Amino acid sequence: MVEARVEVTTSPEEASQQVARLRDLIRRHDHLYYVLDSPEISDGEYDGLLRELRRLEELHPTLITPDSPTQRVSGEPSERFQTVRHPVPLLSLGNVFNDEELEAWERRAMNLIPGEAIDYYCELKYDGLAVALTYENGVLVRGATRGTGVEGEDVTANLRTVRSIPLSVSGPNIPARFEVRGEILFPIDKFGELNREREERGERIYANPRNTAAGSVRQLDPQITAARPLELFVYSLGWAEGDVPETQSATLEWLGGLGFKVNAGNRKAATLAEAMRFYQDALEQRESLNYGTDGVVIKVDSFRIQRLLGVVGREPRWAIAYKYPAEQATTRLVRIGVNVGRTGALNPYAELEPVQVSGVTVKMATLHNEDYIRERDIRIGDVVTVERAGEVIPKILGPVVEARTGSETEFTMPPTCPECSEPVVRREGEAIHRCINPACPAQAYELIRHYVSRPAMDIDGVGESLVKQFLEVGLIHDSADLYTLTVEQLADLERMAEKSAQNAIDAIALSKERPLANVIFALGIRHVGAETARILAERYGDMDALAAATEEQLSDIYTIGSIVADSVYTWFRDEENLRLIAKLHDAGVRMREEIVRAAGDLPWNGQEIVLTGRLAELSRPQAEEIVRSLGGKAGRSVTKNTTLVVAGPEAGSKLEKAQRLETPIIDEDEFLRRVDEAHRQVGINLQ
Ligand code: IVH
Secondary structure (H helix, E strand, O other), rough: OOOHHHHHHHHHHHHHHHHHHHHHHHHHHHHHHHOOOOOOOOOHHHHHHHHHHHHHHHHHHHHHOOOOHHHHOOOOOOOOEEEOOOOOOOOEEOOOOOOOHHHHHHHHHHHHOOOOOOOEEEEEEEOEEEEEEEOOEEEEEEEEEEOOOOEEEEEEHHHHOOOOOOOOOOOOOOEEEEEEEEEEEHHHHHHHHHHHHHHHHOOOOEEEEEEEEHHHHOOOOOHHHOOOOOOOEEEEEEEOOOOOEHHHHHHHHHHHHHOOOOOOOEEOOOHHHHHHHHHHHHHHHHHOOOEEEEEEEEEEEEEHHHHOEEEEEEEOOEEEEEEEOOOOEEEEEEEEEEOOOOOOEEEEEEEEEEEEEEOEEEEEEEEEHHHHHHHHOOOEEOEEEEEEEOOOOEEEEEEEEHHHOOOOOOOOOOOOOOOOOOEEEEOOOOOOOOEEOOOOOHHHHHHHHHHHHHOOOOOOOHHHHHHHHHHHOOOOHHHHHHHHHOOOHHHHOOOHHHHHHHHHHHHHHHHHOOOOOHHHHHHOOOOHHHHHHHHHHHHHHHHHHHHOOOOHHHHOOOOOOOHHHHHHHHOOOOHHHHHHHHHHHHHHHHOOOOOOOOOOEEEOOOOOOEOOOOOOOOOOOHHHHHHHOOOOOOOOOOOOOOOOEEEOOOOOOHHHHHHOOOOOOOOOOHHHHHHHHHHHOOOOOOO
């Protein structure tokens, strides 16, 4: 570049032309390198161009513009990020996990638009951080994180350092203002390099590329972000003032033409079967990609039809995430224990050497039943593969046979119930061993323990040991019997002072007023967690109506799958269960919901939420502010008053305490979902 120095005397006009030429050249090579992955010049040649541009800009500072390639890193570190409100909220996606669920999704959509032919557009579902970029007159003016979808953080200075994001775009008919949305990713190979360097320097290792991408974007100092090799894949147009294409496929093609990085593997599909093939192909290629994906996204291609289908809550009916199977890890199975469930089922479970799966430490896993263990030839002492999907309990897929040493032992089901010592039976055609002793304390005990627990009927003062005593002395046989107890009966019990007897009776009486959702949850129906119970209560508002619901009606509820629907339906067809409902009804337990919301009442009133671990999408103060704005309290430590714990990666003692206290624990995604839902309840209009 020595010859360039000769031109020190360049006139301003010549300099201006040369600067423009150099910028165009650098932009072209940036695009070739960062967007198309096909560089045409060496790094040395590229650096020479950039050096020359810098030199000219130093000589003629008036020529510097914010979209010059020399200006990617600019500005001082900030104290905190400004909150920005998204003009059009960023939506979420519903999930499906298999072809049947995908077909059900299509059926639901088709029913709404009879006679319309749907073309799909298939994309990868990137596992990174969602951002929104605003361009005004072709220049990038703002970059924001997704945040809650309604509000995010202004990370413009940081996103400007991402080389696959054009600082300006040009071409015919570009809308005066528009917003592009996409996902910031950390390339997997670079992630490995970064961790190796950190390890050598004795620094903390990062957990995964996704959180590292999020962490890199949310650095207060853009210099740090600039040093991270982030990439952006663009997947939609948020909004635009001006003419834009009428389909998703044409939109992405247009955005690709403007210089944005759009996945070349995106494909149109004329039928759902084609979309399923796209999924299979993507799944096969997943490991060969240098960035994280956790499924594919299938979108209705036509915006006209998208508008017809609309949005439910925060999830569009016109798009769905078809997720890959859950993440797996291997660890040693130390012991197999057996629990007696609420229905008398003997449930074997594995105690594991703790292992991290999808950012969560797993110590236990379900083994379902004896056949499951036999079929997979799982032995005590084996190294096993563990899988965790969403929030469900982890399961063991099978042993790593090559890792066997010969000291592993086979498991056999105990012939008698570990609780009541009566013989267990395995009925014809059933995989489950059951204790059929109706007086087995374990069964009733598990059910009643669940009934009185905090997330269910919250009967303070009736703890596990009291439930055990009631059962042992025959005072109660089921949950409804709790309401027949008297102070005198309780005071007769060992170690029971009259005062505590009175407290327990008061607490039992008080529980009759618990919301319907809690009553439904308290019944202990398989697969009906607190969230599902809430949805059922909201939908039916009445126990009798729920009991009468058909399986089809139940599975029509958007978030309820066929397994849950089947479980609920079957539960209400059992004589014993109906008798229990009748007894609860006679005792005065709420069976119907009258939703009365006092003015100023907020959805999270009375909730005490503790945030722990690292959050990807939100800053801690932002999350706490959201909790407070919805009427909740943001607690600093986990106590028995804590109603919910939001745990991110690297959560430590608070998470352990929450597990000990059996406080409900959710992750950040679930938290954001609940925030969305609460916003809807208080009438924040999102669309
Ligand atoms: S479309 C329809 N397309 O998934 C509205 N999202 O659960 C959703 N994501 O926060 C946006 N890859 O960050 C869309 N090809 C893709 C995507 C994608 C990843 C993320 C996105 C969003 C989340 C929605």
